[in-house]
Amino acid sequence: MQFDFVFSVPTRAVRTTAHHSKLLAFAVALLTMTPISHAQDTPRPARPTPPTTARPENAQSAEDxxxxxxxxxxxxxxxxxxxxxxxxxxxxxxxxxxxxxxxxxxxxxxxxxxxxxxxxxxxxxxxxxxxxxxxxxxxxxxxxxxxxxxxxxxxxxxxxxxxxxxxxxxxxxxxxxxxxxxxxxxxxxxxxxxxxxxxxxxxxxxxxxxxxxxxxxxxxxxxxxxxxxxxxxxxxxxMESRPAAGSTAPPDMRALLTPVIRRDAPDQDVQLAAEKVEARAETDPAVRAELARISTTIVNSGKLSNYGTPRAQEYLRKWAQKYGANKSSTPVKTSE
The missing domain is CATH 3.40.30.10 (Glutaredoxin)
Known part of the structure; x- marks a missing residue:
């Protein structure tokens, strides 16, 4: 882009001050600058991020x-x-x-x-x-x-x-x-x-x-x-022998115990879930045996605090004592 300017100066001698000279030079320089192209304002396309390979959820590191x-x-x-x-x-x-x-x-x-x-x-x-x-x-x-x-x-x-x-x-x-x-x-x-x-x-x-x-x-x-x-x-x-073909499947203890040991479960929910577990244990020897094994293992592991709320941990201790390894297979009635 080109700009043509004509500056008219009076014929009489004018004494230009240093200040006026600087202003004039600045104006000329400003008007003769080349405008910035709009193409330069367009951002460069982002470089594509190379795909990453996620580790499978079940992958086990050496530290584990x-x-x-x-x-x-x-x-x-x-x-x-x-x-x-x-x-x-x-x-x-x-x-x-x-x-x-x-x-x-x-x-x-x-x-x-x-x-x-x-x-x-x-x-x-x-x-x-x-x-x-x-x-x-x-x-x-x-x-x-x-x-x-x-x-x-x-x-x-x-x-x-x-x-x-x-x-x-x-x-x-x-x-x-x-x-x-x-x-x-x-x-x-x-x-x-x-x-x-x-x-x-x-x-x-x-x-x-x-x-x-x-x-x-x-x-x-x-x-x-x-x-x-x-x-x-x-x-x-x-109780740990392989079941014969067509025999009853082992109890789903995960479904029974998960509501009990949820870390965010209110005490009322823990109590209701624990009562369901105890009701099954009273009538089902397989549930009773598995409950004995699981609760005893958790209590003896030294990591009881990792399982559920304090209320849930009370139930785990109770079950380990009530149904534990040295207890009879016949449930013993205990009061809360």
């Missing part, structure tokens, strides 16, 4: 995995324990040194509850039946209060497998430092051969149905034979 004890391929350190049962009770024993190059299965019991003792009894019972393969099996309880742990083992020895070395680690709940055991799990089960770990199972909530087949498969790989059907194992609880 649970580790306890020597991993596969690692050496099994010495394991001094004090025997609690049998004719050698009170004496020191090292199951790793004793096993030497033979296959070994070690059950570390971090927490004593219905699930851990059921798994210990059934698994050690099977191991005892395979002793002819040279398999060396031991059960090791971990506790900070050793005399109390010893007394508890004496009281429940009827629920443990006879002739399986059973003792207590003198190193407390953490166990020997060289073993790297995780005190936040319920059971650690180690399978070994020739002094090295060949199987490792860190169980937070042991399940005979879900975990035992995996353990047996790993064990049979070392000692030979076939994985036995769960229902054929000695000591397998009837």
């Amino acid at each position: 995995q649970v580790f306890s004890g020597p991993q596969i391929g690692e050496l099994l350190p010495e394991l001094p324990i004090r025997l609690a049962l049998g004719p050698q009770a009170g004496t020191d024993f090292d199951p790793v040194t004793t096993a030497a190059a033979k296959p070994v299965l070690l059950i570390f019991v971090h927490d004593i509850n219905r699930q851990s003792i059921s798994m210990t009894r059934v698994l050690s019972g099977y191991c005892a039946s395979r002793a002819d393969t040279g398999l060396q099996t031991s059960v090791i309880f971990l506790a900070d209060d050793l005399p109390a742990a010893d007394a508890q083992i004496q009281r429940m020895q009827h629920a443990l497998t006879p002739d399986i070395p059973t003792g207590i680690s003198p190193d407390g709940r953490e166990g020997p430092g060289t073993w790297g055991l995780n005190r936040n799990v319920t059971l650690t089960i180690i399978i070994g051969q020739a002094g090295k770990a060949t199987g490792n199972f860190a169980l937070v909530q042991p399940s005979l149905q879900a975990d035992l087949p995996r353990i047996l498969k790993s064990l049979v790989a070392e000692i030979g034979g076939e994985v036995p059907p769960l229902e054929k194992l000695p000591g397998m609880p009837k």
Whole structure:
């Protein structure tokens, strides 16, 4: 764009001040500037954002995995324990040194509850039946209060497998430092051969149905034979045996308990939901058994505060006491 301007100056001499000269120069410069194109005002199109791949909801990061004890391929350190049962009770024993190059299965019991003792009894019972393969099996309880742990083992020895070395680690709940055991799990089960770990199972909530087949498969790989059907194992609880075809499906405990343990549930809603659970437990043995297992596990886990409101936690404690592992299958009437 071009601008033509004519400035008329009087013929008489005019003395222009410095101020007027500056104004004139500014006006000329302003009028002769090239206008800014509208194209420059148009914003540049945004650069497309490269697509991102979202991690599936069920993806598990490495941080979420649970580790306890020597991993596969690692050496099994010495394991001094004090025997609690049998004719050698009170004496020191090292199951790793004793096993030497033979296959070994070690059950570390971090927490004593219905699930851990059921798994210990059934698994050690099977191991005892395979002793002819040279398999060396031991059960090791971990506790900070050793005399109390010893007394508890004496009281429940009827629920443990006879002739399986059973003792207590003198190193407390953490166990020997060289073993790297995780005190936040319920059971650690180690399978070994020739002094090295060949199987490792860190169980937070042991399940005979879900975990035992995996353990047996790993064990049979070392000692030979076939994985036995769960229902054929000695000591397998009837309530956890596989249902026959056409039998009634197990109770949907999630649907029953979710309204009870909702974190934002008012006390009145918790009470109504809990009353429904108790009504089912009074008439349905399967619900009663599952309620006993779940409530006992939660209460003994040390994480009760993670489940629902304080009112809901009161019900969980009540159910663990009322229907717990050592209670009769017949419900006992209790008053609120």
